Amino acid sequence: MAVLRFATTPFLDQKPGTSGLRKKVTTFSQPHYLENFVQAIFNAVPALKGGLLVVGGDGRYFNDGAIQTLLRMAAANGVGKVIVGRHGLLSTPAASLLIRRHGAVGGIILSASHNPGGPEGDFGIKFNAANGGPAPERLTEAMHAASQVLQCFYCCDNQDIDLGSLGRSQLETMQVEVIDPVADYAGLMQTLVDFDAIRDWLRAGHRVRLDALHAVGGPYAVKLFEDLLGATLGSVRNAAPQADFAGEHPDPNPVHCAGLVAHMMGAGAADFAAAFDGDADRNMILGRGCVVTPSDSLAILAANARTLPQFRDGLPGVARSMPTSRAVDAVAARLGFDCYETPTGWKYFGNLLDAGRIALCGEESYGTGASHVREKDGIWAALAWLNLLAVRRQPVAEIVREHWASYGRHCYSRHDYEGLPLAAGEAVMATLRGKLAALPGQMVHGLQVSLADDFSYTDPVDGTVSGQQGIRVALADGSRAVFRLSGTGTEGATLRVYLERYLADVAQHAQPAQAALAEVARFAAQLGEIEAHTGRVRADVVT
Numbered sequence: 406m407a408v409l410r411f412a413t414t415p416f417l418d419q420k421p422g423t424s425g426l427r428k429k430v431t432t433f434s435q436p437h438y439l440e441n442f443v444q445a446i447f448n449a450v451p452a453l454k455g456g457l458l459v460v461g462g463d464g465r466y467f468n469d470g471a472i473q474t475l476l477r478m479a480a481a482n483g484v485g486k487v488i489v490g491r492h493g494l495l496s497t498p499a500a501s502l503l504i505r506r507h508g509a510v511g512g513i514i515l516s517a518s519h520n521p522g523g524p525e526g527d528f529g530i531k532f533n534a535a536n537g538g539p540a541p542e543r544l545t546e547a548m549h550a551a552s553q554v555l556q557c558f559y560c561c562d563n564q565d566i567d568l569g570s571l572g573r574s575q576l577e578t579m580q581v582e583v584i585d586p587v588a589d590y591a592g593l594m595q596t597l598v599d600f601d602a603i604r605d606w607l608r609a610g611h612r613v614r615l616d617a618l619h620a621v622g623g624p625y626a627v628k629l630f631e632d633l634l635g636a637t638l639g640s641v642r643n644a645a646p647q648a649d650f651a652g653e654h655p656d657p658n659p660v661h662c663a664g665l666v667a668h669m670m671g672a673g674a675a676d677f678a679a680a681f682d683g684d685a686d687r688n689m690i691l692g693r694g695c696v697v698t699p700s701d702s703l704a705i706l707a708a709n710a711r712t713l714p715q716f717r718d719g720l721p722g723v724a725r726s727m728p729t730s731r732a733v734d735a736v737a738a739r740l741g742f743d744c745y746e747t748p749t750g751w752k753y754f755g756n757l758l759d760a761g762r763i764a765l766c767g768e769e770s771y772g773t774g775a776s777h778v779r780e781k782d783g784i785w786a787a788l789a790w791l792n793l794l795a796v797r798r799q800p801v802a803e804i805v806r807e808h809w810a811s812y813g814r815h816c817y818s819r820h821d822y823e824g825l826p827l828a829a830g831e832a833v834m835a836t837l838r839g840k841l842a843a844l845p846g847q848m849v850h851g852l853q854v855s856l857a858d859d860f861s862y863t864d865p866v867d868g869t870v871s872g873q874q875g876i877r878v879a880l881a882d883g884s885r886a887v888f889r890l891s892g893t894g895t896e897g898a899t900l901r902v903y904l905e906r907y908l909a910d911v912a913q914h915a916q917p918a919q920a921a922l923a924e925v926a927r928f929a930a931q932l933g934e935i936e937a938h939t940g941r942v943r944a945d946v947v948t
């Protein structure tokens with residue numbers, strides 16, 4: 406076995422987005438593309454030399470080969486030890502846990518999250534830092550900078566490592582330990598959630614359906630819901646991870662999980678359902694006859710925090726990303742804890758969690774999580790909801806209705822315009838930015854604007870300022886429209902328009918979200934001149 410040095414030339418597009426470097430498999434398959442970025446990580450994080458690295462992925466197409474390359478390069482770059490999930494699998498929250506538990510320098514997670522997989526699909530690679538959370542911007546910038554001046558990468562010439570059997574082996578001076586990807590995570594969950602209470606609730610005849618969407622959440626869900634909690638075998642659907650997610654979109658939202666939604670709306674629906682994305686950090690929560698929006702899910706978990714053993718002592722504070730509805734703000738205000746508004750991206754919660762300012766956080770993009778790891782955690786969110794159902798002994802829909810009756814309803818929807826030419830997406834944002842200064846206090850398209858800005862965030866812990874994080878336009882009646890471009894796509898631009906309307910009156914709570922939001926939607930489309938810039942009369946995906 407030898408360490409080889411390969412001369413290479415930079416790729417100009419290796420700039421990590423919201424969640425690492427995410428590109429088409431065809432892009433990653435170019436000679437040296439993966440190697441270059443991996444070397445850029447090693448160059449940007451010198452502490453990896455002699456240090457501990459956690460490695461795993463969501464099992465998508467390209468994962469197997471990429472992990473072998475990664476291990477060869479880790480050995481060649483002098484990494485001390487690698488902990489890797491069996492078959493190269495680790496969910497994102499499990500990787501976060503392992504980094505923290507073993508005091509690793511960081512972790513490399515191979516995933517494109519909720520994006521489709523397969524030879525024509527997407528692949529991704531992200532670095533998580535020693536706190537278990539997504540690399541902060543200064544680190545991703547350092548990686549990008551390293552990739553731009555790269556002249557060579559280092560790689561060993563060994564055979565593939567057997568990742569099918571647990572145990573230790575050696576690669577040059579690097580130790581490789583293959584571990585059960587589920588064990589530590591399942592152990593942690595039992596310290597956070599009341600498993601006995603959930604077991605009783607299930608024994609009382611309640612039924613659950615968990616959909617892993619053919620992704621890495623499957624083994625975690627089977628272990629936790631079927632093996633440990635005793636849910637009926639088969640409660641976890643689509644549990645075997647497949648490289649192409651069976652050709653489906655591993656994205657837990659009502660559009661991509663239409664079958665699950667139909668089941669929960671029909672006769673014979675389970676009492677509770679949840680779905681998870683490609684790397685099992687996202688979740689969608691459903692009850693019989695209802696889908697809970699991620700914003701409401703966060704607010705309801707916050708309002709009921711003390712029912713969960715993890716939050717027995719109450720919450721120090723909560724946080725939500727800026728486009729997430731303000732339902733959780735209402736809970737924080739009433740219960741007397743802090744509520745932070747951060748830019749989109751889980752990394753912005755890291756400092757608040759590390760500093761103990763918050764213990765629960767969430768995003769409209771089907772992300773919910775807490776201080777036990779530094780990533781959002783889909784399986785945990787489903788367990789937290791089951792804990793709530795087991796304590797309150799009420800149907801999901803009733804809990805939601807009662808929450809709205811108590812706090813008012815923050816009616817919410819996201820309208821996505823997908824696959825736009827980059828220039829069209831940017832033109833909408835530029836148009837909005839151009840109008841911002843004149844908007845506050847004005848009547849615009851029939852509605853009174855109370856606030857309009859381009860969201861800027863100053864991290865209260867380290868003072869870092871992140872500007873241009875999305876356009877917020879709040880209306881005098883408590884409604885809001887937010888605009889931003891997606892940071893996770895791999896082609897063109899996706900314009901996201903987030904719509905919110907506050908309904909205080911219980912008599913109005915039962916109306917369908919789109920009907921309640923129709924006026925704000927029209928206002929937003931006109932303000933952004935969306936049709937003129939994109940040629941689209943309506944959004945492609947409405948969730």
Ligand code: G6P
Pocket residue numbers: 423424518726749750751752768770772890891892893894901
């Ligand atoms: C990833 C991040 C989330 C973020 C989401 C935004 O899933 O982990 O924290 O909310 O991307 O995606 P977008 O496509 O809207 O940039």
Ligand code: ZN
Pocket residue numbers: 497517518519682683684685686687
């Ligand atoms: Zn994900």
